[in-house]
Amino acid sequence: METSRGRFAALEGMPGSGVAEHCPALLVPGYTGSKEDFLAVLQTLANAGRRRVVAVDMRGQYESPGCEDPSLYTRAALGEDVAALAEALGPDPVHLVGHSFGGLVTRETVLAGRVRLISYTLMSSGPAGVDGPSAAKARALMEAIPQLGMDRIWTLSLEPDARSRGLAPEIVDFLRARTLGNCELGLRTMAAELLTAPDRVDELAKAAEDAGLPILVLYGEDDDVWDPREQAAMAERLDAAKVVIPGSAHSPAVEAPETTAGALTDFWNASERRWRCGSSF
Template sequence: MTRANPPSAVDLEAQGITLDQQIPAHAVIRDVPLIGTTENVTLTTTLLAPPNGVAERGVVLFTPGFTSSQATFYPIMGFLAERGYRCITFSQRGQPGSSGPSHPEDYPLSALGNDIIVLLDELGFASTPVHLLGHSFGGVVATEAILTHPTQFASLTLWNSGPKKMDDDFAGLIKALHTQGPRALWVKDRTDAGLDPDADLNGTLNNIEQYYFDRLMATNPAQLEAALTILATQQDRTEALAEIRTETGLPVLISHGAQDDAWPIEWQREMAQALNAEYWVIANAGHSAHADRSYISAQLLATFWDTAL
């Protein structure tokens, strides 16, 4: 008889268990000041070591995407720790739990990428090759870190993340953000999904919806505007990544859910081909494959990292 996989993040949410409540046992949350950043940024960080008796195979740093936080990776961290990977996840500057400047110009892509380097230094991994994963917008930031410090990393995974700017109405979103605040993004997403955009005002959100609403509202508006601006002007850096691959042999994985609806899947596939990278499509998963297929995602990632050692 085939043994069923453990429940995914989506399965647990259906039971009313929010992402932050899915934090693995023995995980440690730390606020890490980034010494040397002119904005005096402090990042909230969650660390999980392999359990006793499991040999450590490597260190992984997860970079969250737009309107996200460190908790988005909780559903896969426990599985990866069991495979021997020390896991680190964090909220980017301005995301929930992390401090951030009040002006969008203090969130340039160069600073976001450098935050990754400084964070690893502060955590004691400056001389340790780290497997870097970036989800969605986090992939844009991870690419920046790789291009500026390629020898810091053992591999790069672009997880449901594309190579260049999409055709979304980023200018309209930024305008709405200016006039209505972060809630404007919530209203748009709810309207697009055919859901009541005013459920937060009516007090009819369930606890899972409330979690995502609160997460958005806890994000610094300057960070949201800066991220939208970066996405609106995203340049294709595939050629630069290919040069890094040629020079260093850096292993690269491009992976997305089969139903990913952010960057066009064709773009992600073409990027993988141009990089001669590993390319995996996760069935029955959307833009957040780690939430839709948590156990499968973790096993696939561990398999890639095992071969990238």
């Protein structure tokens, strides 16, 4: 996708038949993730009659070009990238979804308030930066990159882990390509952003209330990055809808795609009915 802030790699789902009458959607992945994290839900979401459903790689992720300016990998700068992508999907308002670190990034997009959104979903994301084991992993990767480089990190750690989980050879090959395709500066800077993100839930709640923007908090019942209880409390603070995906951990779109796609479609359709009835958004 070409935007005012550069070119971004994307996967796009479009209805195979019928009239596409629903507003478009933009799906943003998490740290070390990519657009492929939404592959299992993309076409199901589009087949519900949505004009365009687009999943992207953020700046420096996998197939999106990176840069050598660390200031462009901050949450605020990445949020500006997301705003530019949403604008490129116009003129209709957009359903915005942020997964994990992508939730912290898209939150910046919402708070900036310069794009037309019809709904906002935080998927397996939290009120602030990660802590506990997830923080330790992010910190370890951030510190290892300048010493080893991603090629050796893949060979020494990530590839053995992928093979020990019994993943199919083509999946291991994809994970290798994605790992080595990431911009190392981007990974280091985004790790710091993931670790230090402040709690901005109250600001988000006010911005959503002022704009009449409906919010959904969606997460797996066994999420191991942000505690499900923490995400439930965040939903309450936001006065948001909440969906807990059974049998899922941190990646509902991968682990329970049909349930996740159904929950998103229901929320998006309800948001559009509200909009078409004349409510603010």
